Amino acid sequence: MKRTAKDSEFSSRKISRRGLIMGGAQLAFVGALGLRMRYLQVDQADQFRMLAEENRINVRLLPPARGLMFDRNGALLAANEQNYKIVLVREDAGDVEEVLARLAQLVPLTAEDLERATREIYRRSPFVPVTVADRLRWEDISAVAVNAPALPGVTPEVGLSRGYPRGQDFAHVVGYVGPVSDYDLERLNDPDPLLQIPKFQIGKSGVEAKLEHELRGKAGHRRIEVNATGRVMRELDRIDGEPGANIQLSVDADLQNFIQARLAGESAAASVIDTETGDLLAIASSPSFDPNKFVRGISVADYSELTENKYRPLAGKAVQGTYPPGSTFKMVTALAALHDGVVSPEDTVYCPGYTYLGGRRFHCWKRGGHGNVNLHDSLMRSCDVYYYELAQRVGIEKISAMARLLGLGERHDLPMSAVAQGLAPTKDWKRERHGEGWQVGDTLNAAIGQGFVLASPLQLSIMAARLATGRTVTPRLVKSINGVEQPSHAGTPLGLNENLLRQVRRAMFDVSNSRRGTAFRSRIVEDAFRMAGKTGTSQVRSAVVRNQDVPWEQRDHALFVCFAPFDAPKIAVSVVVEHGGGGSKAAAPVARDIVLQALYGGLPPLAAYPAADHERIREMQRELPLRNPSSAEDGKDQA
Structure with missing residues (x-):
């Protein structure tokens, strides 16, 4: 059947539309394919190159x-x-x-x-x-x-x-x-x-x-x-x-080595601080351990030997250990009372050997008593009764505030492990910690550095430095980082009456230099290096038994704090000998040796010691296990 012109025209238009649709679809497909190829070959080239290289790189x-x-x-x-x-x-x-x-x-x-x-x-x-x-x-x-x-x-x-x-x-x-x-x-x-x-x-x-x-x-x-x-x-x-x-x-390696050698055989710690800058010149704990063993992988036997040692060699006692400061705390109590005006340096207290309070007898270390004593005598002879009396007049809050001002009861910011805060107790602290009210007897114990009071050897050296300078000396351990000097901490004035500080310092001088002083046997005879100090003995048991009659773990701790030279202080030192007995016998001689080593920059001449000690000191210097043995020979030559 012959198609009409109208049908042919309609069919032609229909084919043209289909052709356009098909051509458009093909063009879109080709365009999308081109864009995808560009994305893979250009935009993602680096990623696929990396994936390929990972097979060989x-x-x-x-x-x-x-x-x-x-x-x-x-x-x-x-x-x-x-x-x-x-x-x-x-x-x-x-x-x-x-x-x-x-x-x-x-x-x-x-x-x-x-x-x-x-x-x-x-x-x-x-x-x-x-x-x-x-x-x-x-x-x-x-x-x-x-x-x-x-x-x-x-x-x-x-x-x-x-x-x-x-x-x-x-x-x-x-x-x-x-x-x-x-x-x-x-x-x-x-x-x-x-x-x-x-x-x-x-x-x-x-x-x-x-x-x-x-x-x-x-x-x-x-x-x-x-x-x-x-x-x-x-x-x-x-x-x-x-x-x-x-x-x-800031530490001095030779001084640190001397102190470690001097403390050998003891469970002890010492801290030495530069009073002008706050630099820690030495901070030693004894016994110690070899850190190289931990780097290489310590054996079970070696580790057990460290953990089972009753002297606790893994503990950094100088900053981690806290101890009742004993009589080294008496300068705190004295300054609290003097600053508050409840006592003057000339006022006396009679010491019969004890004080009664609430039906309980608080003993002085000297059973027969010291008689009438003022501030100077009480520090020089370490009379406890004098401080029992001051404690009742001034109270625990002001004693603790003075302790914190002198650096106790504070955690000092040092890059060392487990730096202890210590404790300067208050009434609120006891109520929160023990759920009990504060007793006057607690104040008496605190006044002589017993009871709840705790301090580390580091804090005690800071206290000595602040007493020596009248400034808020703060310890610095890091001297520089990549050659950039770190801020020193010489401190600002404490705000205490300088005349009262001089009275305390003079009494500390006589602790070491007066025949009646508790540390006279550990004096320095070289005039330029004479030290001022204070002995301390802190009890670890309540029973009144001689140290030599009880096991080592139950003996008293021995303490000594000092600064030197007296006229122009350069260093402050604290020494704690765990269960060492009396501070005058166990801690003061060590502190004296550390002071001389630091001030001389090496083993001191025998002339710096009392004549009666020369032979003993010569033998000690000869036997010290120093890193550089030749230094001991140099010391003998100087003598």
Whole structure:
């Protein structure tokens, strides 16, 4: 049937519309395909190039060199030692057990080492290098390098490990480092990828821990090309990390070494502070321990020996230990009463050997009593009854306020572990802590540094420095960071009457220099270096029994605080000998030796000591286990 012109025209229009629709659809498809190709080839080129390169290129972190630590004179306290080690990457190794078995034939690996390494390898991501063995000899590293084709995923490396050349001297101050643990990762909440590296060392105690971020530095990285078996073919590029900051401490390594040697055999602590700057020149605890053992992995036997030692070598007693300060606290009570105006330096109190209060007898250390004593005599002869009387007049609140003004009962900001706050008790404190009201007897005990009062050796040295200068001297341990001097803490005036401070200082001078003083036997005879001090004996039991008749753990603590030279104080010192008995016998001689060592800058001449002590001091100097034995010979030559 012949189509009409009208039908042909309609059909032509219909075909044209279909053609346009089909052509548009094809054009859209081609355009979308082109855009997708452009996205993949141009916009995503870097990502796909990286994915391709990951088949042959590995990126590995480069741990930075940890910052060094020095004493005030530049002596090295914490160093970085070269360390040969073997690392393994699981994704490159294939059969991990087989590779480890081959490796064990080349380097000294025990069954325990292999088990530990295997456990660590499977705990970590497959691309993270795990240290299998470290502190190896060069011969071991060479053997692994020669046999590299048979050890896929294994790489010998040269790294750095921490070392402490001064050993036990600064274990409680500098602290030590150790491998990152799961506990560390949870506690630190630190996103630094360095912490994910197995066996990466971070600070565990002391300055190492408190200044971890400054000492750690920033990671670098390197790109290496590997073949199909994972063997390193070449290093493509390297960006070294930023080393940690170098820290200079205020301590004097030689003085610290002397103190550690002088305290050997005792459970004791000492603190030495520069009265002009607040610099801690020494802060020692005895006995100590070797921090290098913790870095390398301390054995169970060695650790048990430390934890089971009744002298507690792991405790930093100089800052962590708190003790009843005993009679070294009497300057606090005296100044509280003098400042409040309830007593004058000339007022006397009669001491019959005890004071009655509420039907209870509070004894003086001298059973027969001291008779009439004023401020000067009470400090020089350490009369307890005088301070019982002052305590009832001034009250505990003002005594505690004076204690805090002199640096007790405060936690001083130092980068050391577990710095103790001590305790300057108040009525509110006892009510909150014990749920009981404050008693007058509590005030009497506190007045002579017993009862609830607690202080650390660090705080006692700060108290002595503030008494010597009349300023709020505050301790500084970090002298500089990367050469940038840190603020010193010479302090501002205490706000106490200078005449009253002079009265207290003069009485402290006679403690050490008057024949009736409790520390006369430990005096310094060199006029330029004479010291002012105060003895203390703090009870650890209530029964009145002689120290020599009870076990060591039940004997009294011995204390001594001092500053010198008297006319122009340069240093303040505190010494605590745990369960040492009397402060005049056990602590004062040690403090005297520390003062002379610090002021002379080495072993002092015998002429600085009383003539009767020369032979004993000569023998002591000869036997001291000093780091540099020749210094003892120098001391004898001076004598």
